[in-house]
Amino acid sequence: MKSRRLYAARNRAAGATLAAGLIGCLVSACGGSATTSTGVGSAGFTAASVGTPVHGGTLTIARSYDPQSLNPLTCACDNGSLQVMVEVFDTLVSYAEPDAGATPVPDLATSWTTSPDGKTYTFKLRAAKFSNGQPVTAQDVKYSLTRASDPASSYGGLYPISSIVTPDSSTVVLKLKTPAPGLIYALGFPAASIVPEAVVKKEGDAAFSQHPVGSGPFVVTRWLHGQELDLAPNPRYWHTGLPYLHTVKMLYVPNDNTRILDMRAGTVDIADEIPFSQVKGLESSGIKVLVQPSSAIDTVILNNSVAPLGNLAVRQALTYATPVQAIAKNAFAGLAPVMNTVMPKLKYWNPAVKPYPYDIARAKQLLAHSPTPNGFTLEMNIVGADTPSKETAQIIQASWAQIGVKVKIHEYDYGTIQSRWAAGQYQSTLLIPDADTSDLPVDDEYAHGLFDNYQATKNLYSYYQNHEAEQLAIAGLTAPNESARRAAFYKLQEVTMAAVPSVPLVWAPFRAAVANNVHGFGYVLVGWYPLQKTWLSH
Amino acid sequence: MGGFLLRRALDAIPVLIGVTLVSFALIHLAPGDPVRILLQGHATPANVVALRRQLGLDRSLPEQYWQFIRSAATFSFGRSFEYQTSVGGIVAPRIAASAMLIAYSLLLAIAMAVPLAFTAALGRDRLRDHAIRLGTTVTFAMPTFWVGLVLALVVSLKLRWLPPSGYGTTFLQHVQGLTLPAIAVALYLSPLLIRVMRSSLIDTLSSEYVEATRARGLSEPRVLGKHVLRNSLTSTVTLLGLLFAVLLSGTVVVENVFAIPGLGSLLVNSVSARDFPIIQALTLIFGVAVIAVGLLADFVYAAIDPRVRL
Numbered sequence: 032m033k034s035r036r037l038y039a040a041r042n043r044a045a046g047a048t049l050a051a052g053l054i055g056c057l058v059s060a061c062g063g064s065a066t067t068s069t070g071v072g073s074a075g076f077t078a079a080s081v082g083t084p085v086h087g088g089t090l091t092i093a094r095s096y097d098p099q100s101l102n103p104l105t106c107a108c109d110n111g112s113l114q115v116m117v118e119v120f121d122t123l124v125s126y127a128e129p130d131a132g133a134t135p136v137p138d139l140a141t142s143w144t145t146s147p148d149g150k151t152y153t154f155k156l157r158a159a160k161f162s163n164g165q166p167v168t169a170q171d172v173k174y175s176l177t178r179a180s181d182p183a184s185s186y187g188g189l190y191p192i193s194s195i196v197t198p199d200s201s202t203v204v205l206k207l208k209t210p211a212p213g214l215i216y217a218l219g220f221p222a223a224s225i226v227p228e229a230v231v232k233k234e235g236d237a238a239f240s241q242h243p244v245g246s247g248p249f250v251v252t253r254w255l256h257g258q259e260l261d262l263a264p265n266p267r268y269w270h271t272g273l274p275y276l277h278t279v280k281m282l283y284v285p286n287d288n289t290r291i292l293d294m295r296a297g298t299v300d301i302a303d304e305i306p307f308s309q310v311k312g313l314e315s316s317g318i319k320v321l322v323q324p325s326s327a328i329d330t331v332i333l334n335n336s337v338a339p340l341g342n343l344a345v346r347q348a349l350t351y352a353t354p355v356q357a358i359a360k361n362a363f364a365g366l367a368p369v370m371n372t373v374m375p376k377l378k379y380w381n382p383a384v385k386p387y388p389y390d391i392a393r394a395k396q397l398l399a400h401s402p403t404p405n406g407f408t409l410e411m412n413i414v415g416a417d418t419p420s421k422e423t424a425q426i427i428q429a430s431w432a433q434i435g436v437k438v439k440i441h442e443y444d445y446g447t448i449q450s451r452w453a454a455g456q457y458q459s460t461l462l463i464p465d466a467d468t469s470d471l472p473v474d475d476e477y478a479h480g481l482f483d484n485y486q487a488t489k490n491l492y493s494y495y496q497n498h499e500a501e502q503l504a505i506a507g508l509t510a511p512n513e514s515a516r517r518a519a520f521y522k523l524q525e526v527t528m529a530a531v532p533s534v535p536l537v538w539a540p541f542r543a544a545v546a547n548n549v550h551g552f553g554y555v556l557v558g559w560y561p562l563q564k565t566w567l568s569h
Numbered sequence: 570m571g572g573f574l575l576r577r578a579l580d581a582i583p584v585l586i587g588v589t590l591v592s593f594a595l596i597h598l599a600p601g602d603p604v605r606i607l608l609q610g611h612a613t614p615a616n617v618v619a620l621r622r623q624l625g626l627d628r629s630l631p632e633q634y635w636q637f638i639r640s641a642a643t644f645s646f647g648r649s650f651e652y653q654t655s656v657g658g659i660v661a662p663r664i665a666a667s668a669m670l671i672a673y674s675l676l677l678a679i680a681m682a683v684p685l686a687f688t689a690a691l692g693r694d695r696l697r698d699h700a701i702r703l704g705t706t707v708t709f710a711m712p713t714f715w716v717g718l719v720l721a722l723v724v725s726l727k728l729r730w731l732p733p734s735g736y737g738t739t740f741l742q743h744v745q746g747l748t749l750p751a752i753a754v755a756l757y758l759s760p761l762l763i764r765v766m767r768s769s770l771i772d773t774l775s776s777e778y779v780e781a782t783r784a785r786g787l788s789e790p791r792v793l794g795k796h797v798l799r800n801s802l803t804s805t806v807t808l809l810g811l812l813f814a815v816l817l818s819g820t821v822v823v824e825n826v827f828a829i830p831g832l833g834s835l836l837v838n839s840v841s842a843r844d845f846p847i848i849q850a851l852t853l854i855f856g857v858a859v860i861a862v863g864l865l866a867d868f869v870y871a872a873i874d875p876r877v878r879l
Contacts, residue, residue, distance in 0.1 A: 093734075099651045100651075100652060105653060182615075183615070183616070185612060185620075237653055240653050240654070241654060256652070256663075257830040257838070258828075282734075282735060282828065283830070285825055286827075288718055289721070289826055292734065293732075295726055296725050296729070296732065298733065443600070444601070447601040449609070450601045450602040450606065487614060
């Protein structure tokens with residue numbers, strides 16, 4: 032569960048709408064005819080679409096994030112850093128293929144086998160070199176994964192590895208405490224990047240985070256904190272012929288409107304995190320916006336330990352009284368699909384679960400038979416600077432008022448929202464819609480986090496406990512085969528949608544404006560864009 | 570003169586201590602826990618305790634304050650929570666960008682203010698005076714970030730003269746990148762200068778010694794340049810000293826809009842992340858800068874007007 036650090040959103044509040052309108056008008060001559068939109072809704076990579084890849088060129092990206100630390104071993108794993116780590120480091124497996132990353136494919140490992148009991152993984156490594164010329168050995172893999180799976184490291188929970196054996200320099204055997212079919216996916220997450228043991232030990236973690244050495248497609252050639260990070264191809268990259276780009280310039284442009292201006296002025300080729308409300312405007316002025324599915328989750332998080340939210344009928348009433356379609360249309364410009372579960376939409380998404388229809392009568396009826404038949408007052412914490420959050424909260428406030436639930440909206444900055452949420456000091460809260468994303472393209476992380484982690488995190492601070500959900504989550508996390516796993520996660524989604532520990536809203540997609548000469552660019556589900564197959568046509 | 574300056578410099582010491590205390594208290598009183606923000610959703614209670622200890626946040630507040638003062642005395646300022654490297658290393662490269670932006674903005678503001686103030690004062694209550702006063706009221710009322718975006722739209726997008734954002738890596742690129750933000754800040758700053766200068770020019774122009782210089786047959790440029798301007802400068806210099814704090818806060822917004830890697834944008838990021846060591850270092854730097862400029866203003870003031878040295 033990484034969340035992006037929300038700096039950019041601060042500027043969205045005051046005057047953003049005004050400025051946006053102004054930009055729209057001046058540039059596209061207000062009310063001008065709309066051209067056909069090409070980017071919206073296209074799923075997966077734009078890769079295969081056009082022509083034969085050519086080498087060379089400089090790709091300039093205006094990014095809303097500033098990388099903070101490039102050491103995967105001490106990964107705080109904010110999105111700004113992850114994006115760079117995936118270009119610089121290899122993992123045993125990766126998601127960097129054109130199905131938007133639902134299936135792990137060989138990366139540093141050429142093949143792997145799993146023992147029948149699911150507790151032993153054996154990986155065969157390819158002959159690869161780090162960018163400093165040293166070979167990638169099984170010992171480097173052992174060192175990296177031992178650090179990653181350390182329970183004290185913040186991502187240790189993703190890697191339930193009990194021991195690592197290296198029979199020879201190109202074989203690595205991972206032994207697990209319990210079967211964990213999700214592990215293979217977690218090995219594609221940058222916290223499991225393979226680093227050169229000798230370099231890290233010589234330099235120390237802090238220095239390594241400033242000039243990382245990996246075996247990935249790119250190397251960092253310049254890093255000006257808070258301004259720019261440049262990449263060049265790693266000449267020793269094992270995949271000969273890749274990457275195509277000659278230079279990548281990642282510029283840190285925190286202001287949403289400025290990133291759009293950069294895009295319009297043509298000084299950058301890609302601008303990420305386009306505000307939902309500006310996607311259509313950009314498209315009508317002829318700039319393609321790639322909108323792709325994400326692993327994000329946006330719900331009204333309820334504190335189930337606060338009365339009357341612990342009551343099932345009350346939570347169901349709130350869900351029926353939430354006009355999700357209107358929220359999707361107005362706060363997300365119709366670009367975000369409505370959730371039919373209370374989890375992110377990942378590999379084991381159950382399409383058969385029915386979303387709650389907007390039904391005020393039904394909500395009133397449910398509330399009438401609850402301990403609070405006449406409604407109650409509910410505080411809702413939101414990030415004041417985030418426009419979609421604000422619009423969502425206002426729509427909910429108006430709608431819940433109809434069943435007697437008076438919502439008091441409290442606006443805070445993102446840091447306060449996160450801290451209050453994690454300390455249980457809230458009644459209900461919205462996080463940033465696309466801030467909280469699953470690190471894995473499978474359901475394991477959120478199934479565990481939301482329903483099987485009460486002791487450590489009060490089930491992601493929902494204070495919601497459900498024995499059946501807990502058992503289903505465990506079943507899915509440890510299932511011996513794919514069908515049992517799918518069955519458990521399917522059932523988990525049914526059960527938890529019926530119980531609605533939080534009020535499901537939308538799955539916010541990723542949005543990036545992309546110039547027409549950029550090819551092979553796209554997001555993987557878990558939130559970054561691999562660039563080794565990206566190329567520029569002239 | 571030396572004694573005067575020394576007294577003023579000594580006065581600054583309690584002010585600085587006050588600045589460090591207040592900034593320290595404010596960030597610790599503000600809601601938002603840096604450990605929770607760093608660890609995000611997946612942290613176990615053990616992770617939280619471990620990180621709190623690692624960052625030194627488990628110590629008592631007086632201890633933490635003493636730690637901050639000690640690290641400030643050596644200019645290392647400790648380690649940033651989120652960048653995992655020394656605060657000095659993060660802050661130092663950004664000072665130049667902010668300093669250039671401030672200098673550029675001041676230069677432009679003065680270049681705009683002096684001729685306009687003269688025009689208004691010499692044509693007092695005529696059309697040009699009213700036009701200037703009305704115009705400056707309008708530019709003063711416009712929020713800087715908005716002015717910045719409009720400038721970027723017109724100059725970068727329509728005219729294609731300058732890039733809409735960025736700071737570049739060469740001096741020329743710095744100047745190009747800082748031009749629009751400096752204009753935005755200057756448009757905010759110059760109305761205040763123009764107003765104060767105009768009224769003090771009017772006062773000076775109507776004084777008897779100006780008449781006397783004219784009577785002695787001095788040329789008009791000489792009268793205005795040597796006698797009028799110099800005597801009206803005292804209030805302007807005082808104002809500039811006071812406005813420096815406003816100027817600093819103005820750059821915070823503008824740096825963010827134009828993606829300038831200065832201290833202001835760093836401060837905003839660090840406050841979001843509750844990166845205490847960076848916030849403390851920056852408030853101290855800003856405090857020192859404001860005090861230093863105040864001293865400088867006193868010095869200039871004393872040089873212009875000997876009476877203040879008494």
